[in-house]
Amino acid sequence: MDYMYAPGKNHLFVPGPVHIPDQVIRAMNRNNEDYRSPAVPALTKTLLEDIKKIFKTTSGTPFLIPTTGTGAWESALTNTLSPGDRIISFLIGQFSLLWIDQQQRLNFNVDVVESDWGEGAKLDVLASKLAADTAHTIKAICIVHNETATGVTNNLSKVRKLLDEYRHPALFLVDGVSSICAIDFRMDEWGIDVALTGSQKALSLPTGMGIVCASPKALEASKTAKSVRVFFDWKDYIKFYNLGTFWPYTPSIQLLYGLRAALDLIFEEGLENVIERHRRLGKATRLAVEAWGLKNCTQKEEWFSDTVTAVIVPSHINSSEIVRRAWQRYNLSLGLGLNKVAGKVFRIGHLGHLNELQLLGCLAGVEMILKDVGYPVKLGSGVAAASAYLQNNIPMIPSRI
Template identity: 50%
Template sequence: MLNSRIPGRNFLFVPGPTNLPDRIVRAMSVASEDHRSPTFPDLVKPLFPGLKKVFGTEKGHAFIFPASGTGGWEAAITNTLSPGDKVLAQRFGQFSHLWIDLCKRHGLEVVVQEREWGTGNDPELIEETLKADKNHEIKAVLATHNETATGVTSDIAAVRRAMDNAKHPALLFVDGVSSVASLEFKMDEWGVDVIVSGSQKGFMLPAGLLLMAASQKAVDAGKSNSGRRAYFEFRDMIAQNANGYFPYTPSVPLLYGLKESLSILFEEGLDQVYKRHHHLAEGCRAAVAAWGLKCCAKEPKWNSDTVTAIVVPEGYDAAKVIETAYKRYNLALGAGLSEVAGKVFRIGHLGDLNELMLLGAIAGAEMAMLDNGIKVTPGSGVAAAQAVYRANPMLKM
């Protein structure tokens, strides 16, 4: 049976794009309008302080580009660095790998530190490397906050402490595409110079908006290489945004969606958003344990609260589980990428969802595994997740 013929809504449980709340869908259903009109700033100006609140910054500059998170990686390096500059990055998943690849394409020298997939950033190794860089040739440290491919979250505050301990002036760039608006982020407190995110995950929007923030130090770093970008120029954005406009045509429906997204986040309360994501993730991890399987994250300290990557037993193909879930049960699960292709499937649990929605995904994954001969006890994962959700009183009633 083909997925498109199954009645009911598709259960979207990839780690992005995420489910669109009906409020956001309605907010984006707007007629075209003049993005140079005298009233357009009424929509635009409030978006920036809202974004800064989500990013955890009062000092930084917030940006809204019509792009994706990959554009944010490019904006970060082209606004602050020049070809030949040296950066430090640790590779422990597909998205940390892709950021490294992008830097190389821009002519940067990347000091790559390989880490086991299923682990995250190693602050001690970063500190050791920076201390050895006596001439301060390393201009930036690239840190992936949440590695979507493996379901791993790293401690960004610890990375900053390592940089401070080394007394090194490098900039700190963070990929927060699958963490911001779902996991706590404190740009100012953690000393982050550039944070990159996107609209299609915690912000509960379609893909198409690059949402990011940069410190004044990062903005100032671009003054020496102003000829290297046009579309992603921070200073053009700052000048135009101050009056409520953009240097070029923005995605107006997505801006209305972002306005509604921020309202939803603040109505729930950011602290409650973070608690809800942890609560939902704990139930998913309980299901994995009840199945007798393991998460791709090597230790509990690495567990992500936005996505769980589940390792299938030796001899089984995770891609088959994903295909069965989609074609038979109308459930979209995340695929394993690169080194973990065929070895893991991923359940995304971020954005607009609740316990019953995630229980549906857990049930569907369980059935798809059984259909592919993986020996799990029917109902075990669902029961384990239910026990977590029924026992945990942290959610507001």
């Protein structure tokens, strides 16, 4: 039964969790199975191989962990680092802040490089810290690829270039929770040591699986890292990988079949087409925001995010009221402003299994709500700007040509 039922589909435009494709829901609608039967290891083998394609790695080792993005963070940190290790971490919004809080609570020596919310990571500060660190006291660089609270995407290839330029051996740990499988992400090419995501974001699955990928260098580091870890210990996974049974503890059978279906859909569309589709969704949203005469929280084009747009509202309007009305009146779910930007921005999530016409529905809804709260928007202005761009840029659906 539905609590607070509303007719039609909920327009779910929070930046995760996102709508689950019908094909995935059908694939998950099944009974439990014995995970020690030959069928589950055979399925798992295909998942581990195929998830590497999403991370663009051939040398990485993936772990599918019953957890969320937060647990994936902990897995990345505790397997590779020791208490007291110096790490550089960029604070640019609520999720990087939460990761830093976890790093501090795990007793790492966190060198926080802070930016104004809406700006990207200060890579010039990273350059000077790397240059000064000839003794290699910095053990890891931690960066959130796409800060979901502000809609800021950092340039990871620049981080790699700096590490190479200063011949610095620090591990490169990346939160790709709201980027992987939606925004260009290249684990091997960018020399990322640990990359991670969560199932409820661009993979369009239910929440509950943290996906972590470790480079050979990260696996080597895990042999000497002294942080306490039990549930998240990669060693336990690797032991069962070597046995060919794969699971140190009970996996969610339904999520595994769901992941299989989700990956099949992504490969059918083509990963590059998925990324292109997100480019279009991001661009169309930004054009609408501009047409409404509102500002994007993201301060520079180089940081524009293709998975989430945080829209700044005029100071006399509380953005939480926009989010409340969207849900109450239009069955539209938008993202709240978080922490420093609470009440100041609302967020439109445009990631996962989502097409352009669905986005236009959301943009039409936002226009009506803006009018409801007294902002003088011309109805249709954002939709017109977005659809003019989309009409010129949406390709034919390959399977229907």
